Amino acid sequence: MHIRIVVATLAWSSAATAAPLTFDQALDWARDTAPSLAGKTLGTDAARSAARSAGALPDPKLEFGFIGFPVSGPNAGHPERDDFSTVRVGIEQDVPNRAKRTARTGRAEADIAASEAARLGETRTVRLGAALAWVDLYFAARKLTAIDAVRASVAPLIRTTPARLASGSARPAQTTEPAQILAAFDDRRAELVADAAKARAGLTRWTGDTAPDIAGPPPTAGIDALALRARLDRLPEVRIADAAAGQADADARLARAEKRPDWSWQVGYDRRNPRFGDMLGASVKVSLPLFAKNRQDPLILARELDAQRARLDAQATARELAADLDGDLADHAMHHERLERARTILLPLAERRAALETASYSAGNASLADALLAKIAVAEARLGLLTREADVVRDAVRINLTYGSDAR
16 A cells, blocks of 8 residues: 555656745655655664564475385285375474564564654655755846846946947056956856755655745754754754664664573374374474584673674664854854854945945046946845855754754
8 A cells, every 4th residue: 555655656746746835844855755764764663563563473384294114024025014104294383482573573563763864864765855945946046036136227328339449538458348247147147047956856856746836035043052952862864873783783683582492393294004003293392402602692791792782782873963053053153143244344335335336437537347246246235145144044944943853
């Protein structure tokens, strides 16, 4: 049933074309249609299905054979004359010790936990990828709008070139400057177009929409550092590390269970010559782990060491996540400062300079190149402001989804 649902979902998502997506819709769309996440879900279902038989007894064995066929003596080649020759039919059942069956069940449960942790990790990866692609596309579109607005503002200045040349206030060589500056301007715009195309391709990757578009405002840049630190032990990396430790502990228990005897029982029916009568047999076999020093003990030690390593790895993962969070929060604070500096200092100064240079050009005290370069500086300042704003929003999205989400 799950397989049919997943296949149908993937077929629908590959053919569907969505309307413009808000930020939250993009995340939901990616979560619901990502093939990688569907694969992880099937892996979890497979682990649960396998767990149902983990503690079950092995299949019984059917025995069928000829016992006591005479090959020498007076009855050689004539089993019907020999009272020990029989045709046997029997059944045998191996019974692993209870500790071993319990350990196998525990290992299966640990496998389920590991698979579920991997699914949560993939869910977060998918949602984060879609979120960052959406944010990149949003700011790429805003940058294109900003640069087009500045380019439109320089058109009146360029149209004055013939008049200034005719009046003698500009040299003939200066008429080439506007074209050169506009070419550099267009180069910058081409970079932004490429950035938008890359962001759109990323959104296609995560959502499956072949022509994705965005709608609505970007997410807020707020971060609750205390809440994030309190949730570190619930992150997928921690769950994956804990699941690996659980698997290693289960393997150690399974190795220790090998020191306990297994047993089996057997029941057989012997068909003999009617003159002698049939026979019924039953037996029990018990394994004897007598040489544990050279057999089970080294394996037990190896598995216990693996379990210790897995627990240490889990501790290292927790420390690494805490350090990563502190580093990301520091970067976020730095990006906030840079954004405020661009908003309150850099952009206003660039706009003031452009206004002064334009006024000087109109009064004949500055060249057209000076005025155009000042306009270009405004464009770069606005693009820089948007870049810094994008850094802040990307930080918030990445931090909140990485450290503060259960990746549902």
